[in-house]
Amino acid sequence: MRLLLALVLHALVAILVVAPAFRDPPRDDFPLSNYPMFSERKDPRVTIQQVVARAPGGPEVVLPPRFVANEEVMQAAATIRRAMSAGPAALSQLCSEVSERVGRADDPELGLATQVEIYSRRFHAVKYFSGDTSPEHEETLARCQVAR
Amino acid sequence: MLRGLVGLFALIYLSIRFVHLLRYRDFPASQFAPIGVVSVLQGPLPAWLVVSLVVLTWGLSITFMLGVWHRLLSPLFAFALLWTLTYRSSWGMIFHTENLLVIHVLVLALAPSADTFAWRKPALTRSAWTHGLAIRLMCLVTVLAYFVAGWAKLRNAG
Numbered sequence: 001m002r003l004l005l006a007l008v009l010h011a012l013v014a015i016l017v018v019a020p021a022f023r024d025p026p027r028d029d030f031p032l033s034n035y036p037m038f039s040e041r042k043d044p045r046v047t048i049q050q051v052v053a054r055a056p057g058g059p060e061v062v063l064p065p066r067f068v069a070n071e072e073v074m075q076a077a078a079t080i081r082r083a084m085s086a087g088p089a090a091l092s093q094l095c096s097e098v099s100e101r102v103g104r105a106d107d108p109e110l111g112l113a114t115q116v117e118i119y120s121r122r123f124h125a126v127k128y129f130s131g132d133t134s135p136e137h138e139e140t141l142a143r144c145q146v147a148r
Numbered sequence: 149m150l151r152g153l154v155g156l157f158a159l160i161y162l163s164i165r166f167v168h169l170l171r172y173r174d175f176p177a178s179q180f181a182p183i184g185v186v187s188v189l190q191g192p193l194p195a196w197l198v199v200s201l202v203v204l205t206w207g208l209s210i211t212f213m214l215g216v217w218h219r220l221l222s223p224l225f226a227f228a229l230l231w232t233l234t235y236r237s238s239w240g241m242i243f244h245t246e247n248l249l250v251i252h253v254l255v256l257a258l259a260p261s262a263d264t265f266a267w268r269k270p271a272l273t274r275s276a277w278t279h280g281l282a283i284r285l286m287c288l289v290t291v292l293a294y295f296v297a298g299w300a301k302l303r304n305a306g
Contacts, residue, residue: 009285010285013288014288017288017292018295028183030234030250035296035300072171075171082176
């Protein structure tokens with residue numbers, strides 16, 4: 001009897017864990033998942049937002065997330081998306097905040113930076129990781145001077 | 149001992165993520181996309197409640213690790229962890245890395261896993277077979293989670 005109950009319990013748990021993958025369409029959830037990062041075909045073209053600092057005549061420096069929000073990449077991305085949704089005034093405000101942090105940064109790479117720009121850029125993921133890191137398309141969302 | 153180790157992992161994980169988990173109190177309601185158990189909500193929780201639940205979950209991870217009042221507090225911890233981490237994943241991105249942690253804690257919390265390494269050991273003794281049941285379930289869940297991911301990948305690859 002004890003063995004039968006254990007088998008039933010194992011079978012129920014097994015069904016629960018694999019069920020999301022066999023639903024039509026497969027369903028992602030938490031903590032049970034169909035692991036969509038493996039089960040969906042991904043479009044190689046991806047649009048992301050980047051905040052960059054630029055010195056006159058120099059290359060752009062893509063700023064790490066801590067200049068936008070904090071160390072969390074996803075939260076920095078969410079901060080930019082939120083500003084995009086709120087409109088140009090919010091993007092300008094975000095740009096000003098970032099430029100103040102760039103101005104205060106003790107980073108030799110940013111010492112000559114005079115301008116901060118926020119972009120929405122579309123990349124081809126396969127080309128990007130093959131070495132061609134230039135965007136296929138870009139839109140300037142905001143631009144501001146570095147405050148020093 | 150296994151419960152103690154999983155509890156220690158959960159405690160460290162929650163400690164590292166503590167500030168991050170609190171930040172969801174300030175996210176705009178427009179980004180709220182509830183999943184799993186959080187689907188019962190129509191909108192985000194008030195900030196004070198988010199903070200309270202994160203603190204409660206963190207505290208309960210200690211009682212779970214130590215096996216304090218296991219039959220009462222460990223299921224409470226399992227649900228608090230499930231809720232807190234589901235809430236974290238209810239903002240547009242699901243953190244699949246936390247799936248197995250939550251399921252393993254659920255299994256251990258509902259199993260007699262505080263008979264040896266615990267604050268107050270129960271008087272009764274259970275067989276090794278009974279104690280092994282939770283471990284077998286955890287192994288099964290782990291293997292199946294990777295099976296589902298691998299199967300999905302192979303199916304997609306053709």
